[in-house]
Amino acid sequence: MKRTGGSDEAKRRAGERAAAEVEDGFVVGLGTGSTTAHAIRAIGEAVENGLEVRGIPTSFQSRQLALEVGIPLTSLDAVSSVDLAIDGADQVVDTDDGTEQVLERSDAGDGDLIKGGGAAHTREKIVDAAADRFVVVADPSKLVDRLSGPVPLAVVPDAHTVVADAVRELGGEPSIRAAECKDGPVVTDAGNLVLDCSFGPLEDPEHLASRLASIPGVVEHGLFVGRTDATYVGSESGVEVREY
Numbered sequence: 001m002k003r004t005g006g007s008d009e010a011k012r013r014a015g016e017r018a019a020a021e022v023e024d025g026f027v028v029g030l031g032t033g034s035t036t037a038h039a040i041r042a043i044g045e046a047v048e049n050g051l052e053v054r055g056i057p058t059s060f061q062s063r064q065l066a067l068e069v070g071i072p073l074t075s076l077d078a079v080s081s082v083d084l085a086i087d088g089a090d091q092v093v094d095t096d097d098g099t100e101q102v103l104e105r106s107d108a109g110d111g112d113l114i115k116g117g118g119a120a121h122t123r124e125k126i127v128d129a130a131a132d133r134f135v136v137v138a139d140p141s142k143l144v145d146r147l148s149g150p151v152p153l154a155v156v157p158d159a160h161t162v163v164a165d166a167v168r169e170l171g172g173e174p175s176i177r178a179a180e181c182k183d184g185p186v187v188t189d190a191g192n193l194v195l196d197c198s199f200g201p202l203e204d205p206e207h208l209a210s211r212l213a214s215i216p217g218v219v220e221h222g223l224f225v226g227r228t229d230a231t232y233v234g235s236e237s238g239v240e241v242r243e244y
């Protein structure tokens, strides 16, 4: 697939395609970000036309949008299962050369993700992991042969220096995410800080994921390894589906 910068049209197509998977009676995890927002709007439209669903938002942003478009909401502790979660990503491993429609999950880690560009990855991971099916919506700019972006860590605020030291010991370069519209750091919906940690191209995301998860003070990291069931890649002309 041609890897070009993403457009809102590509995001819309991916989001709407994923929303079309939602069936009557479903409990749906509502991810965060500009791509998932299209799915949430499309689900809202379907609800207006009679579809009965309940949504579980993964952030303040997705909750607000869901309320705005009329999706009835519930919470993880009020349901016995989540049928489908739809969410975006900052990087998606995709080694498909365009000749296969159905891929085996390979050593290359197709479908592995970095998330958390919007600082929502803690709640996203909880809801996405609880779902029977986890679908990622993306535009081609998100596709990579290997994960290499900074890995966001949600961190208990006064642990940020000790977590940063531990990240350096793992070979990473941590940096506290600064807020754009206020002095000081980004604070997540749950009151944590975000450390963006650059490791360069990741040789072994699964190993790094387990090392990061074991650092005291790390609430959650943005590596999603082996969790994705399908990726919908929107473009200006259509949607390519990857099933793993």
Ligand SMILES: O=C[C@H](O)[C@H](O)[C@H](O)COP(=O)(O)O
Pocket (backbone or CB within 6 Å): 031, 032, 033, 034, 035, 036, 087, 088, 089, 090, 114, 115, 116, 117, 118, 119, 120, 121, 124
């Ligand atoms: O914390 C935010 C999330 O992980 C988003 O799903 C991710 O950043 C992708 O967002 P967007 O669709 O806006 O690129």
